[in-house]
Amino acid sequence: AQTVTQSQPEMSVQEAETVTLSCTYDTSENNYYLFWYKQPPSRQMILVIRQEAYKQQNATENRFSVNFQKAAKSFSLKISDSQLGDTAMYFCAFMKHVDGNKLVFGAGTILRVKS
Amino acid sequence: DAGITQSPRHKVTETGTPVTLRCHQTENHRYMYWYRQDPGHGLRLIHYSYGVKDTDKGEVSDGYSVSRSKTEDFLLTLESATSSQTSVYFCAIASPNFYEQYFGPGTRLTVT
Numbered sequence: 001a002q003t004v005t006q007s008q009p010e011m012s013v014q015e016a017e018t019v020t021l022s023c024t025y026d027t028s029e030n031n032y033y034l035f036w037y038k039q040p041p042s043r044q045m046i047l048v049i050r051q052e053a054y055k056q057q058n059a060t061e062n063r064f065s066v067n068f069q070k071a072a073k074s075f076s077l078k079i080s081d082s083q084l085g086d087t088a089m090y091f092c093a094f095m096k097h098v099d100g101n102k103l104v105f106g107a108g109t110i111l112r113v114k115s
Numbered sequence: 116d117a118g119i120t121q122s123p124r125h126k127v128t129e130t131g132t133p134v135t136l137r138c139h140q141t142e143n144h145r146y147m148y149w150y151r152q153d154p155g156h157g158l159r160l161i162h163y164s165y166g167v168k169d170t171d172k173g174e175v176s177d178g179y180s181v182s183r184s185k186t187e188d189f190l191l192t193l194e195s196a197t198s199s200q201t202s203v204y205f206c207a208i209a210s211p212n213f214y215e216q217y218f219g220p221g222t223r224l225t226v227t
Contacts, residue, residue, distance in 0.1 A: 004157075006157075033214065043203070043220065043221050044218070044221075045158075045207075045218035047215055050214060050215065091157055091158065093158075095213075100163055100165065100171060101146065101209055101216075102148070102163060102173065103148075103150075103158070103160065103207075103216060104160075104174075105150075105158045105159070106157050108157050
């Protein structure tokens with residue numbers, strides 16, 4: 001079974017600075033996807049970024065980028081120019097290419113952006 | 116935003132009573148999922164459906180059953196609610212290419 005580990009329960013960052021959230025995972029699969037979801041206080045789950053395991057290039061979405069290290073099974077999220085609206089719980093998630101495309105989530109990291 | 120609604124949004128019930136949560140989608144997507152969210156565990160899959168009347172168990176299925184008689188509706192039933200089932204429940208649908216899951220707004224269930 002796949003497992004996803006987020007080792008940082010809480011983090012804080014000053015507005016406009018950069019922060020990196022860590023995620024490691026364990027799998028024997030070769031084809032899979034990795035995701036970062038954001039959950040603000042509204043409780044809505046919002047997809048931040050997605051990475052396909054077969055792609056070597058790291059995914060980027062505006063101020064959000066990932067550092068995907070397949071051999072090390074590491075998938076960190078970097079948020080640049082942090083904004084107050086980035087304050088949220090962030091979940092790392094894994095999905096196999098087949099088998100119902102079920103998501104396996106980490107426990108989450110609470111990020112607080114301070115002004 | 117994907118058209119996913121959940122009802123009710125909040126519910127308080129007593130131990131031993133049956134509870135049914137409803138997920139409704141307007142996207143006509145084939146795959147639907149039920150997750151529960153608990154502190155320290157993230158979201159965990161309860162059951163999922165890959166078509167009308169086609170369902171399968173997830174990681175934490177004990178004490179839960181599901182039904183899907185129409186493409187747009189996916190029901191989660193707690194036959195006899197227990198305090199350990201106090202949680203926030205999320206429904207999700209998979210995009211046709213499976214590259215993304217869209218989540219509903221969640222249901223906060225409290226079992227007293």
